[in-house]
Amino acid sequence: MTPSVLVLAESPAGAVSGPTKEAFGVARTLAGPDGSVAAVTTGGPAAAQALASFGPRDIWVADIPTESTTSGAVAALAARAAQESASAIVLVGGTTFGRDVVGRLAVRWGAAAATGVTEVTRTDSGELRVRRPVFGGRATETRTLLGPRAVIALRPHAFGAASEIVGTPAMHLLDRSVIPANEVAARRVSLASADGASGPPLPDATIVVSGGRGLRTAANFSLIEDLARSLGAAVGASRAVTDAGWRPPSLQVGQTGRAVSPQLYIAVGISGAIQHLVGMISSRTIVAINTDPSAPIFKVADYGIVGDALTLVPALTQEIRKVRGLS
Ligand SMILES: Cc1cc2nc3c(=O)[nH]c(=O)nc-3n(C[C@H](O)[C@H](O)[C@H](O)COP(=O)(O)OP(=O)(O)OC[C@H]3O[C@@H](n4cnc5c(N)ncnc54)[C@H](O)[C@@H]3O)c2cc1C
Structure with a gap:
């Protein structure tokens, strides 16, 4: 048998x-x-x-x-x-x-x-x-x-x-x-997320929305979180973001961060340095939003949008919320 x-x-x-x-x-x-x-x-x-x-x-x-x-x-x-x-x-x-x-x-x-x-x-x-x-x-x-x-x-x-x-x-x-x-x-007394992030855990998520230095300020990073929320996605970040203290290191994707392989990875304002790519390259579909058409992230992206994240991301979030019937 x-x-x-x-x-x-x-x-x-x-x-x-x-x-x-x-x-x-x-x-x-x-x-x-x-x-x-x-x-x-x-x-x-x-x-x-x-x-x-x-x-x-x-x-x-x-x-x-x-x-x-x-x-x-x-x-x-x-x-x-x-x-x-x-x-x-x-x-x-x-x-x-x-x-x-x-x-x-x-x-x-x-x-x-x-x-x-x-x-x-x-x-x-x-x-x-x-x-x-x-x-x-x-x-x-x-x-x-x-x-x-x-x-x-x-x-x-x-x-x-x-x-x-x-x-x-x-x-x-x-x-x-x-x-x-x-x-x-042994009894678990409590379980609290170290980064205070909502949504699915980064390594297990089906969709990950990551933001980079292109967001310009810590406050603008909330655009990434809004987009992630509309998709039921986890939030990730480049090292430029975590080094700047905009978001905690636990969100970092890449060589010295987490490796993820979701169905969909959306990289916003991330240049696509090799140290970032090794953490997300096995994602099934990669979408990149970047102002610079020659950014290396576009070499690995399945879909690329050349444009300003600060205007594109809120518009995208609004559209997704409408399509998904979210208030
Ligand atoms: C040993 C080592 C380990 C490392 N490990 C990691 C790691 O684990 N993860 C990691 O991410 N990095 C890691 N790095 C750092 C890595 O080399 C890069 O410095 C980092 O990934 C850059 O982050 P970034 O893409 O957000 O920033 P940048 O390289 O500064 O890119 C910002 C991008 O945003 C675009 N942009 C600017 N304004 C806008 C806008 N308004 N809208 C849209 N796009 C815009 C720009 O065109 C640019 O492409 C490591 C480096 C070393 C040396």
Whole structure:
């Protein structure tokens, strides 16, 4: 029998997250026609029910309160689910939480691990081969994962989301007693965003709107935030902006900031220095707004608008709000 592929699901508020849907798509491909896909969630029955529409044959369910959902607790529960489902591969969405779980799970389950993966294939001899960008996107690493078990965190948006399929999976309750005592004792007291930013977290966002020095002043940067809000996007910034103290370093995209790969990246008043490009070059579609037609950002942009951001961005925001029916 082909061992199953287990998806470690994230389903906040009972809704299946985008990265989890992408993991289901990869799991189906890896399992092939003879294998099976399983899922594990710590979000209780509501989360399990939501996962059922992505066709897993089995779902392992634990119900642990959000404040106790430490990565150590989730790793322990996922390792048990991997063992009980006789899985050979666990797929994790490449979210901040997912990346945090990978190492712990790999150690606990005795598996090889890889993060930021953009391609997974099997060699003719049945070994798992992964590819992922390294050195800030300037090179691609190909690596063979040796051994019978592997935990793989997928790079967000590198794979398409799985379509929904009707199924009636078998549900299995996970016993909380597998959670180590030190993880039970750990309780998250609060979670506050360090940058005070609203909207989705930058590394996981489907759309990112980033602003650069072309905005001229810290106050003008609010134009970027308004545009991001109208699109449900995360806000990013160039280093010129964070160095100037207009916005916190946690928003910086690039070599010494965050790497993002959204479906849509809008760069406003950003010249396109190589150190910025390496952090966003793998975005699916890049739009640039810049007054200088020879700005390097236009070399990587799919769509370019030559013009003044200070007049273009408010007009764009207004139009998007109108189209989306936002007041
Ligand atoms: C070791 C190292 C690491 C670095 N890491 C990073 C990093 O992680 N991320 C990063 O971003 N940078 C990084 N940098 C800095 C990088 O080299 C650039 O200096 C920086 O990205 C420039 O930011 P910018 O594009 O906002 O500003 P600028 O280069 O000054 O570009 C501003 C752009 O705005 C345009 N503009 C001006 N007015 C308007 C207007 N009204 N409307 C529209 N466009 C307008 C201009 O034509 C120009 O192209 C790093 C540098 C080093 C040396």
